C-alpha cells in the first residue's frame with residue numbers, strides 16, 4: 001500500500017502482526033448465550049466487513065473490542081492491549097463510529113470537531129500527526145457548507161457524516177464503524193467508500209465495519225466475516241466465500257442467434273472447451289461468479305435448516 005505521510009510507528013502486536021486478535025470470545029447476557037466462541041484476527045491496514053443477521057452479535061463484538069463491554073470469556077487484544085484495561089494513549093489510537101450517536105445538539109460542526117481534535121494532539125507521533133486539521137476533516141466528510149450549523153439542525157445523513165468525522169478526527173490506527181452508511185444517500189455513500197479507501201491506503205488504518213449492505217461489503221472489504229449462530233461461520237474475500245459455498249460460476253454466451261447459459265465449477269475449462277469446439281460461432285461471452293448475496297443467503301439458509309455441517313474453515317490471508 002502507498003503512504004502519503006511518513007510511515008506510522010509499528011503497532012504493538014506481540015502476536016506477530018495482528019492488530020486485532022480474538023480467541024474463544026464468548027458473551028452471555030443473563031441466561032442468553034449470544035457469542036459462543038468467536039475467533040479471528042485482523043492485520044494492519046486490512047478492511048474487514050462483519051456481516052450477520054439481526055441479533056447475531058455484531059454490535060456486541062465491536063463493543064467488546066472497543067472496551068465498552070466486558071466479555072464473558074475469551075482472549076481479546078486490540079493493538080496489543082486487552083480492551084477492558086486500555087489507557088488513554090491506547091484509546092486515542094482508536095476511532096469509533098457508533099450505530100447512533102445523538103448528542104452535542106447545541107454545538108456547531110466546526111467548533112465540536114475542533115474541540116474533540118484537541119484531545120488527540122498530545123498523542124501525535126512524527127509519523128502520525130494528530131488531529132486531522134479541522135477544515136480538512138470537514139471537507140473530507142463533505143460538510144464544508146454546513147460547518148457553522150448547529151448539530152441539532154443537521155439532516156440524518158449530514159449527522160452520519162459528522163459521526164464519521166468524529167470517528168476519524170484523531171487519525172486512528174484502528175477504526176470501528178457500526179453500520180456507518182445507514183441513512184446515507186447514494187452520493188454520500190460513494191464519498192464515504194472513497195474516504196475509507198483513503199484511510200486504508202494512505203494512513204494504513206485498520207478498519208472493521210458492520211453492514212447489512214452486501215454490495216458495500218463486497219466492494220469495500222478485503223475480507224468478510226460472517227457471524228451467525230454465535231460464531232464466525234465464514235472468513236475470506238467475497239470471491240473465496242463464493243467458491244467455498246457454491247463453487248459454481250455461470251457462463252453465458254450467444255451461438256447461432258441463441259443465448260445460452262451453463263453453470264460449472266470450472267469456468268476456465270468449460271470456456272476452453274467451448275472455444276475448441278465452436279470457435280468463431282461464440283459471441284457475447286460472460287462469466288459470472290456467485291455474488292456475495294447468493295453466498296450469504298446460501299450460508300444463512302444452511303444454518304437455519306441445520307445443514308451447516310460443523311465449523312467453516314477460515315481462509316488463509318492471500319495479500
Ligand SMILES: Nc1ncnc2c1ncn2[C@@H]1O[C@H](COP(=O)(O)OP(=O)(O)OP(=O)(O)O)[C@@H](O)[C@H]1O
Pocket residue numbers: 029034052053054055056057058059060061
Ligand atoms: N445490553 C443487553 N442486554 C441484554 N441483551 C442484549 C444487550 N445487548 C444486546 N443484547 C442481545 O444480544 C443479541 C445480539 O445483539 P447485537 O446488538 O450485538 O446484534 P447485532 O448483530 O449487532 O444486530 P443488528 O444487526 O440488529 O444490529 C440480541 O439478541 C440482543 O437482543
